[in-house]
Amino acid sequence: MRRRCARRTDSRAPSPVKPTDVPKAVVNNPPKTAAEVDSIVLTKDKPTQILFWHRYTGATYSVVFEIVNDFNTKNPYGITVKLENAGSSYDDVFNKVNGAIAANAALPDVVIAYQNQAATYRDLGKAVNLKPFLDSPKYGLTADDTKDYYKAFIDSDRAPQFPGEVLGFPTQRSMDSLYVNLDMLKSLGYSAPPKTLKEFEEMACKASDKTKEQYGFIWRGDASNFASFVFANGGQILKEDASAYDFNSPAGVEALSLIQRLFKNGCGVELPTSERNGDQTRFANGKLLFVTSSQAGLPFYADAVAKGAKMKWTVTRFPQADNAKPATNLFGASWSVMKNTPEKELAAWLFMKAFGEKDNTTKFSNISGYFPVRASAATGVVDATKKDKRFADYPEAAEGFASLFTEAMPYGKIEAPIAGYDPVRAAINEMVIAVAVKGQGDPKAALDAAVTKANAILKENAPKSK
Numbered sequence: 001m002r003r004r005c006a007r008r009t010d011s012r013a014p015s016p017v018k019p020t021d022v023p024k025a026v027v028n029n030p031p032k033t034a035a036e037v038d039s040i041v042l043t044k045d046k047p048t049q050i051l052f053w054h055r056y057t058g059a060t061y062s063v064v065f066e067i068v069n070d071f072n073t074k075n076p077y078g079i080t081v082k083l084e085n086a087g088s089s090y091d092d093v094f095n096k097v098n099g100a101i102a103a104n105a106a107l108p109d110v111v112i113a114y115q116n117q118a119a120t121y122r123d124l125g126k127a128v129n130l131k132p133f134l135d136s137p138k139y140g141l142t143a144d145d146t147k148d149y150y151k152a153f154i155d156s157d158r159a160p161q162f163p164g165e166v167l168g169f170p171t172q173r174s175m176d177s178l179y180v181n182l183d184m185l186k187s188l189g190y191s192a193p194p195k196t197l198k199e200f201e202e203m204a205c206k207a208s209d210k211t212k213e214q215y216g217f218i219w220r221g222d223a224s225n226f227a228s229f230v231f232a233n234g235g236q237i238l239k240e241d242a243s244a245y246d247f248n249s250p251a252g253v254e255a256l257s258l259i260q261r262l263f264k265n266g267c268g269v270e271l272p273t274s275e276r277n278g279d280q281t282r283f284a285n286g287k288l289l290f291v292t293s294s295q296a297g298l299p300f301y302a303d304a305v306a307k308g309a310k311m312k313w314t315v316t317r318f319p320q321a322d323n324a325k326p327a328t329n330l331f332g333a334s335w336s337v338m339k340n341t342p343e344k345e346l347a348a349w350l351f352m353k354a355f356g357e358k359d360n361t362t363k364f365s366n367i368s369g370y371f372p373v374r375a376s377a378a379t380g381v382v383d384a385t386k387k388d389k390r391f392a393d394y395p396e397a398a399e400g401f402a403s404l405f406t407e408a409m410p411y412g413k414i415e416a417p418i419a420g421y422d423p424v425r426a427a428i429n430e431m432v433i434a435v436a437v438k439g440q441g442d443p444k445a446a447l448d449a450a451v452t453k454a455n456a457i458l459k460e461n462a463p464k465s466k
Helices: 034-038 058-074 090-102 115-123 131-135 143-148 151-155 182-187 197-207 223-232 250-264 278-284 295-307 342-355 358-368 375-387 395-407 421-437 443-460
Strands: 048-054 079-085 110-113 174-181 217-219 268-270 290-294 313-316 328-331 334-337
Touching: 034 131, 034 342, 048 058, 048 090, 048 342, 058 079, 058 342, 058 358, 079 342, 090 110, 090 115, 110 115, 110 342, 115 334, 131 342, 174 182, 174 223, 174 295, 174 395, 182 197, 182 313, 197 250, 197 290, 217 250, 217 278, 217 290, 217 421, 223 250, 223 328, 223 421, 250 268, 250 421, 250 443, 268 421, 278 290, 278 295, 290 295, 295 313, 295 395, 313 395, 334 342, 342 358, 358 375, 375 395, 421 443
Parallel strands: 048 079, 048 110, 217 268
Antiparallel strands: 110 334, 174 290, 174 313, 174 328
């Protein structure tokens, strides 16, 4: 009988695998996938300092400083954020960043930027695509986070010129809203602000009396003001695929025609560029029925009215065309991450994510006047507004602000989050002043000419790198 031979074994134990023997995950710079982001490690043993270029001042800066200090103290990653004011306006910050890029100088790790500005930085190879960071199971937004953030806010940072990329993260948003002199409205025989553009036009014309320097509407020389009328008529400024501008659509024609009628019939007045905050001042002095402006100005309007006519007033959703789906003009700068190292890019993302936590966005909103970025923060912001002593005599304004969260926020639309939009905005404003304010030319012809010019600018600023 054959004996089965025992299997020969090696008595030597396998050598333990040393950490240095484990292949390190390849991380592109910037990371291209959520898995790459997950593989980045930040610890207090290796502190990471990041620089944030902003434009905050006064009480708003104070609350940002407070949130940053709290983050620096409590975050478990060894991240320290350094704040640096880069100018008094968004254009100042944009020019400083572009200057640094041109000079091949050091850039910040985080920068406040409008979507079109972020697109310019991305085309220059400097702004980082944040989608891998948002999608990271380890560091990104959870399903609950994503549900809590206002979808329109997150979507506004998606870059149509760079499909699939997200070039900023919302920490603040504003919306073009309608400020209404309720006392004047009542004296005209109306019991509530206009819901439709037809009502808006009728009320504005009925309120106007040139002999009293009293008007229903004021044009403040802002392309966003025109965009609000386009959106309200069911149109858009830019095609969704960013292939061309689209504000010469029937909705655009009706928007420009409405503004033209307001001036032709003596229902509107132009705000001189030299009259700083003139729309606010005139409204506060009881000389305007309507002002279209950001809801972020609410505290300033309250202060101005208290020093002026002391009339009852409110803020409400921008009126809409009868046959159009609800749409309101959403705007506001985001924070973008600039290319450095994967570790600093992750640190920048974690800082922005922390700034958007419920308590922080509530605190920031209550001081700055911007909308909070999370739905869970809405109640705290509305309650704080109602309790603000500035609204003690103007409860209708606080109630109107509260209504924006349900009647306007879900319908936010963004103008044109692409490189080169600034000169297009200037062209739009020039067109409105010529055709509507001064009554020169036909709306459709003027819009066609403006879109042709805008599309040439679009082509000139088309991404040179994808």
